[in-house]
Amino acid sequence: MAKIFRVSVRAGMTRVVEPLARSLLRAGVSPNTVTVAGTVGVLVGAIGFGARGQFIPGLIIVTLSALTDMLDGTMARLRGGTSRFGAFLDSSMDRIADSAIFGAVAYWLATQDDRLGLVAALICLAAGQVVSYVKARAEGLGMTCNVGIAERPERLITVGVGGLLSAVGLDWGLSAVLWILAVLSVITVGQRVAHVHGQARDAKVSVDA
Structure with a gap:
């Protein structure tokens, strides 16, 4: 949906x-x-x-x-x-932009001594990069990987909602949203790895058959 x-x-x-x-x-x-x-x-x-x-x-x-x-x-x-270079540049710039967004959020939380929120932001930063890498690596190996509950648009929208909550005075909102996103991002990594594993297994079965 x-x-x-x-x-x-x-x-x-x-x-x-x-x-x-x-x-x-x-x-x-x-x-x-x-x-x-x-x-x-x-x-x-x-x-x-x-x-x-x-x-x-x-x-x-x-x-x-x-x-x-x-x-x-x-x-x-x-x-x-x-x-081909345009596609490469676009993907590279996306990674830079994502790192800047979550890095900035992590920095802000560190200045506010919000350690739990900082941990969540760092998990989101790392998991988001892995989500993108898994897809790129799978496609480089000739497989597809367009699955996951928290793809890039969902991640950016979610962190935006957290920023809005913080901006209107709900200081806990950003950290809470980041923890939700951290969990969803880790799940997405698992979904993508499982998806690629299934394709690799099916391909091996086809070759063996």
Whole structure:
């Protein structure tokens, strides 16, 4: 259900950003430039604001910057498809952006002496990177790995909700949400490993047969 909703939202947003994508292409702007610009925006929002506990402006900047992930994809599609380097750059910038977001949250919690929240943020940071790595490694081996209860969009939305709760005065909200996300992220790692294991086992059975 979540994936169906996400696909529907993405399709609607694509229709909105397509005119902008065409304009940027006519102006000579490349999808890779937009990818890097979006990541820089996330760094500004996360490190410049989120790390100081200014979650509302941080969330606004990070959200607007994250939308470039859809914009650069639309631009690439209009140009005839994503290049191999473009796909590599996009994935690399996503990892940098995710690290900045959770690193900034961890830093803020450390300054507030919230040790439990800090531990949860670090688990989210590490598990999120593993979730992405497992998928990339599986695809590099010729398998699929599009499964998991807490994929990248869910992780970013969840930490955003935690930031909003903290911004409106519910100081416990961020830590609570991070612990929920930490558990879901670890479960997602297990789901992906199990999924890849099943494919590898089926492939071995087919070869042996």
